[in-house]
Amino acid sequence: MPPHPSTRVQKAREALAGRLREIRKDAGISGRELAVRCGWSESKSSRIENARTPPSDADIRAWCRACAAGDQAPDLIAANRQSAEAHVEWKRLQRTGLRRLQESTGDLYQQTKSFRVYVSDVIPGFLQTPGYASALLSSIAGFRGTPDDVSEAVEARMWRNEVLRKGEHRFSFVLEESVLRYRLCSAETMAAQLGHLLGVMGLQNVAVGIVPFSEPRAVWPMPTFTIFDEGRVHADTLDAAYTLTQPSQVELYARAFEGLSQQAARGAGARALIADAVASLG
Structure with a gap:
C-alpha cells in the first residue's frame, strides 16, 4: 500500500507501527514467531511493522496477546482509529x-x-x-x-x-x-x-x-x-x-x-x- 496522501495520517501510522515493533522486540520474539502465534503469514507481520498495511483492531489485540502485552492493546487500538480521523x-x-x-x-x-x-x-x-x-x-x-x-x-x-x-x-x-x-x-x-x-x-x-x-x-x-x-x-x-x-x-x-x-x-x-x-x- 502506498503512503497515505495525508502526511499527518502517514506519520501516525508509522508511529503505531513503531510501537508494535518495540512491543515485539521487548517480548524477545522474531517476526516469524509472532506470525505463528497470531496465525497469519510472516509477510503480514512485516507489512504491519513497516506501516505498509494498517492493522485492524483484531490484529492489534492478537499482536499484543502474542507478546504478553495485552494491557497495551486499548491505547494502540485508539491510536489506530485516530490515524484516519484525528487530523x-x-x-x-x-x-x-x-x-x-x-x-x-x-x-x-x-x-x-x-x-x-x-x-x-x-x-x-x-x-x-x-x-x-x-x-x-x-x-x-x-x-x-x-x-x-x-x-x-x-x-x-x-x-x-x-x-x-x-x-x-x-x-x-x-x-x-x-x-x-x-x-x-x-x-x-x-x-x-x-x-x-x-x-x-x-x-x-x-x-x-x-x-x-x-x-x-x-x-x-x-x-x-x-x-x-x-x-x-x-x-x-x-x-x-x-x-x-x-x-x-x-x-x-x-x-x-x-x-x-x-x-x-x-x-x-x-x-x-x-x-x-x-x-x-x-
Missing part, C-alpha cells in the same frame, strides 16, 4: 461553509454529560452571544475563504448551545484573562458578550474559572481544547482539528486541565476580572 483539515471541514461545521457536533454535544473546556484565545463557543459569534465567524470565513454563510452558522451555533440549558450536562470552563481583552468585535458587542458571560456564571451546571495575568504559572498557556466526558478530546490548531481518543492522551489533557483549573480565579475573583475588562472598553 481533519479545517479546509475540508469548512469547504461547504461554516454552518455545517456547527451542526456536525450536535449529536456529540447531546450525548456528552461532562464538558471540560480550556480556552486561551476567544470566548468559548458555548458562551458566545450572536454578535460576538458573528464577528468571530466572519473573521474565520474571510481568512479561510469559505462560503459566506455566517448568518446560518451563527444560528446553528446558538441552536447547538441550547445544550447549556437543556438536559443533564455539566460544564467546567477555564479561560485565560486575555480572552476577556482581545478586541475581536466592537466595544458594544464585547460589552454585551462579557455581560452574557457574567449571567451564564449563575447557572447551576456551569463553573467558570479565569486565570489572571498576574497569577504565577505552574502550567503554561496552551492551545484551546475540550474534553468530552472521559473518552474524547478536541484540540484545535490553525490548520487542523484533532480528535484524540487514546486513553493516555485523554489522561494527559485531563491532567493539564486540572493544573490550569487550580490556577483560575472563581466566584467574586472571576467576576472582578470580567468587570475590569468591561471597564477597559471605555
Whole structure:
C-alpha cells in the first residue's frame, strides 16, 4: 500500500507501527514467531511493522496477546482509529461553509454529560452571544475563504448551545484573562458578550474559572481544547482539528486541565476580572 496522501495520517501510522515493533522486540520474539502465534503469514507481520498495511483492531489485540502485552492493546487500538480521523483539515471541514461545521457536533454535544473546556484565545463557543459569534465567524470565513454563510452558522451555533440549558450536562470552563481583552468585535458587542458571560456564571451546571495575568504559572498557556466526558478530546490548531481518543492522551489533557483549573480565579475573583475588562472598553 502506498503512503497515505495525508502526511499527518502517514506519520501516525508509522508511529503505531513503531510501537508494535518495540512491543515485539521487548517480548524477545522474531517476526516469524509472532506470525505463528497470531496465525497469519510472516509477510503480514512485516507489512504491519513497516506501516505498509494498517492493522485492524483484531490484529492489534492478537499482536499484543502474542507478546504478553495485552494491557497495551486499548491505547494502540485508539491510536489506530485516530490515524484516519484525528487530523481533519479545517479546509475540508469548512469547504461547504461554516454552518455545517456547527451542526456536525450536535449529536456529540447531546450525548456528552461532562464538558471540560480550556480556552486561551476567544470566548468559548458555548458562551458566545450572536454578535460576538458573528464577528468571530466572519473573521474565520474571510481568512479561510469559505462560503459566506455566517448568518446560518451563527444560528446553528446558538441552536447547538441550547445544550447549556437543556438536559443533564455539566460544564467546567477555564479561560485565560486575555480572552476577556482581545478586541475581536466592537466595544458594544464585547460589552454585551462579557455581560452574557457574567449571567451564564449563575447557572447551576456551569463553573467558570479565569486565570489572571498576574497569577504565577505552574502550567503554561496552551492551545484551546475540550474534553468530552472521559473518552474524547478536541484540540484545535490553525490548520487542523484533532480528535484524540487514546486513553493516555485523554489522561494527559485531563491532567493539564486540572493544573490550569487550580490556577483560575472563581466566584467574586472571576467576576472582578470580567468587570475590569468591561471597564477597559471605555
